[in-house]
Amino acid sequence: MPTTTGPDRRTVLCGIAAVLAAPGALAACSSSPGEFQPGATTTPAPGGGATGTPLADIPVGGGRIVTRGEQSILLVQPSPGQVTAFDASCPHQGTTVDPPQNGVITCPNHFSQFDAATGAVRKGPADTGLPQVPVRVVDGTVQVI
Ligand code: FES
Known part of the structure; x- marks a missing residue:
């Protein structure tokens, strides 16, 4: 009976995808497809990041950093249930900016400030705001669309 000693077929295919494919294709190679990893720079997301971040883990009036591949995403909840x-x-x-305090998102590097509701720049040196990332709340969990 033959034995298998090398990587399994999935591992090989994911390795090929890592070399050839776009970042989105790599999500299918994670242990949980589409799973986002918690950010390490500020408040980790114990629920598994953007696709699995429980709404309850995002402070009202504050926020939480999660990561999707190489991208850091700031989830904010200005009022209960609004993300x-x-x-x-x-x-x-x-x-990577810090989660908001008193309605203001601040960059810890040169202290640019952004509006927590819109991402618009309030104070430089940044000359543009933070781009919005589409999200939805499904069954009490925040998902990046
Ligand atoms: S990097 Fe954010 S203000 Fe300079």
């Missing part, structure tokens, strides 16, 4: 998300990379030089 908005932004690309958390500062438009100035790419530093």
Whole structure:
């Protein structure tokens, strides 16, 4: 009876995909397809990141950083049940911004400030706002669309 000693077929196919494919194709190679990984820069998302972030884990008036591949996403909940998300990379030089306090998102690098409701820049040196990322809440869980 033959024995298998090398990587299984899935591992080989995912390795090929990692070399050839777009980042979206790699999600299918994670242990949980489509799973987002918690961000490590501020508040980790114990529920599994953007697709599995329980609404209850996002402080009202605050936010939580999660990651999707290489992208950091800031989930904010300005009022109970209302969730908005932004690309958390500062438009100035790419530093991951901090979750909002008192309605203001601040970059810890050069202290640009952004409106927590809209992502619009309030204070430079950043000259543009944070791009919004579409999200939805399904059964009490925030999902990046
Ligand atoms: S990197 Fe954010 S203000 Fe400079």
